[in-house]
Amino acid sequence: MSRRARLMFFAVAAAALAVTLGVGLAGLPSFGSQVSAYARMLNEVSGRQRHVTDVVSAITFDYRGIDTLFEEFILLGAVTGISVLLRPLSDETRQLPEDKAPDRGIPPPSPAVWLLAVFLSSLLVLTGLETVTHGTLTPGGGFQGGVILASALYVVYLGTNYRTVERYQPDALLESSDGVGAFGYVFIGLLGLMAGDVFLTNVVGLGVTGNPISGGIIPLLNLTVGLEVAGGFAILASEFLDQTAVIRTKTGPR
Amino acid sequence: MSEVIIAVALIWVAASGTAVVLTRDPLRQAFVAGFFGLGLAFLYLSMQAGDVALSQIVVGAIALPLIVLLAMAKVRKDRE
Amino acid sequence: MSVLAYGVVAWLFLVGIYGVVTSRNLIHLVVCVSVAQSATDVLLLEIGYRNGGHAPVFVDLPAHPGPAVDAVMQALALTDVVVGAAVTALLMALAVQVHKRAGTLDPDELRATRE
Numbered sequence: 001m002s003r004r005a006r007l008m009f010f011a012v013a014a015a016a017l018a019v020t021l022g023v024g025l026a027g028l029p030s031f032g033s034q035v036s037a038y039a040r041m042l043n044e045v046s047g048r049q050r051h052v053t054d055v056v057s058a059i060t061f062d063y064r065g066i067d068t069l070f071e072e073f074i075l076l077g078a079v080t081g082i083s084v085l086l087r088p089l090s091d092e093t094r095q096l097p098e099d100k101a102p103d104r105g106i107p108p109p110s111p112a113v114w115l116l117a118v119f120l121s122s123l124l125v126l127t128g129l130e131t132v133t134h135g136t137l138t139p140g141g142g143f144q145g146g147v148i149l150a151s152a153l154y155v156v157y158l159g160t161n162y163r164t165v166e167r168y169q170p171d172a173l174l175e176s177s178d179g180v181g182a183f184g185y186v187f188i189g190l191l192g193l194m195a196g197d198v199f200l201t202n203v204v205g206l207g208v209t210g211n212p213i214s215g216g217i218i219p220l221l222n223l224t225v226g227l228e229v230a231g232g233f234a235i236l237a238s239e240f241l242d243q244t245a246v247i248r249t250k251t252g253p254r
Numbered sequence: 255m256s257e258v259i260i261a262v263a264l265i266w267v268a269a270s271g272t273a274v275v276l277t278r279d280p281l282r283q284a285f286v287a288g289f290f291g292l293g294l295a296f297l298y299l300s301m302q303a304g305d306v307a308l309s310q311i312v313v314g315a316i317a318l319p320l321i322v323l324l325a326m327a328k329v330r331k332d333r334e
Numbered sequence: 335m336s337v338l339a340y341g342v343v344a345w346l347f348l349v350g351i352y353g354v355v356t357s358r359n360l361i362h363l364v365v366c367v368s369v370a371q372s373a374t375d376v377l378l379l380e381i382g383y384r385n386g387g388h389a390p391v392f393v394d395l396p397a398h399p400g401p402a403v404d405a406v407m408q409a410l411a412l413t414d415v416v417v418g419a420a421v422t423a424l425l426m427a428l429a430v431q432v433h434k435r436a437g438t439l440d441p442d443e444l445r446a447t448r449e
Contacts, residue, residue, distance in 0.1 A: 003356075003442070010355045014348055021347070025340040032257075032335070032385035039382065039404035047392055055390040055402070056305045059409040071413040078420040085427040089434075131308070138391060139304030143416040147312040154320060210393075229416060233317060236423050240324035243430060244331065256386070261338060267376070268342045271369050275353035280361040287365055294372055298411075301379050302389040302403045309415040310375075317419045318368065325361055325426045329433050 051206040052136040052215040060141070061221040065200040068221075069185055072228060076182045079232040086239040088247050095248045109159060117159020124152040132226035136215040142222040146229025153234050162245045169238060174231045181228025188217050188224065256300065263297035284322045288314065339380050346373035360429035360439045368422050375411040382407030 046058040060068050088094060109117075128149035135141030157165045192201030200217075207214035270290040277283040291314020298307035350370025357363035382404025388395070390405035433439050 021344045030336040031339040032383050035384045035404040039406045043402045053393045055405040056408045071417050074417050075420045078424045081424050082427045144308045151316045244324050244327045264342045271346045272349050275349050301383045303379050303408045306411045313419040321423045321426050
């Protein structure tokens with residue numbers, strides 16, 4: 001199909017899609033007029049039932065916890081797929097990182113940059129942990145905090161070089177934190193079954209509303225998700241970094 | 255008042271989203287996409303969704319630009 | 335306001351698809367997919383918004399805070415944002431791999447080089 005024909009085809013399809021979307025969206029209640037009865041009820045009861053102040057966490061990890069379980073496995077699947085896709089192929093080799101190669105010396109970063117990276121990455125670890133652990137009280141939680149934790153590694157790379165990252169980045173630990181996070185969620189769900197109730201029942205003591213440790217399984221699930229997301233995004237970044245920094249196609253005919 | 259803020263955020267998102275698509279050079283697009291992500295986070299915040307705004311900030315500011323830039327660096331090195 | 339709010343959703347989705355159709359570079363194409371995907375999040379949050387509503391976080395509120403916005407929609411959009419980023423990364427890994435095998439990122443040239 002030529003570009004012109006494709007654009008014509010798109011114009012027709014997009015017009016049809018726009019009409020369909022328009023009809024569908026016009027049938028929605030007007031913007032800001034009402035929220036669903038389900039949400040009103042949950043806003044009302046979740047503080048009393050689950051001893052949390054952030055209703056979004058209560059829904060993500062308790063009332064609709066099974067959805068989050070599947071979302072987590074989509075994440076695990078995507079990270080696994082990236083690892084498989086970006087592995088060194090048979091016609092590729094791992095070469096010395098370019099910033100250490102003898103013919104292309106890049107000056108090492110100054111101590112000031114290095115210090116800044118160390119400071120910034122420890123600050124990011126602290127912020128990430130704070131976000132993960134306070135998910136039941138204020139906006140935040142495992143998904144957001146996990147990405148912040150993973151970004152601490154990126155900062156080390158920015159401030160130093162590939163060698164340092166490789167030394168301080170234990171691959172086995174990252175991979176196991178990804179897996180342990182994903183299956184920890186399932187395990188905490190099984191606790192409900194062991195207590196003789198349904199999967200993902202909140203069987204742990206609920207604690208006092210407003211305390212950092214309250215809400216039963218919700219902070220625990222936040223921790224497992226934080227572990228999984230941090231591990232997943234760190235693996236994801238290191239796979240791409242490996243591709244850029246060290247993996248080279250072997251020269252000569254294939 | 256909050257309606258005005260939301261309207262401004264909506265227009266910002268629509269305009270910057272269009273700019274992301276129309277910027278054909280991936281390197282420039284990464285920067286425009288950052289601006290689009292910031293607009294989305296601002297829109298979510300103005301609609302009282304703090305949790306979603308936080309995840310949009312971490313993804314839009316950290317994860318997405320990093321992946322785009324690393325993929326481009328890889329492609330560029332292969333071409334050398 | 336309704337027209338603007340829902341119009342932006344439809345616009346974002348269509349403009350993202352337009353970018354996918356006309357893209358000459360797979361990296362550009364993947365970012366366009368993420369633009370189209372963000373339309374879903376915007377729509378979810380718009381359905382859950384309520385005029386004058388406060389965030390569904392019940393800390394340090396005044397005595398009569400009024401209604402809260404829909405937390406269910408926020409929970410749906412929250413996980414979608416992070417998982418969407420991982421899926422974008424997966425697509426980007428495919429693009430890198432395509433470039434290795436075919437030596438090009440242009441979808442049109444890909445069709446021509448296939449044997």
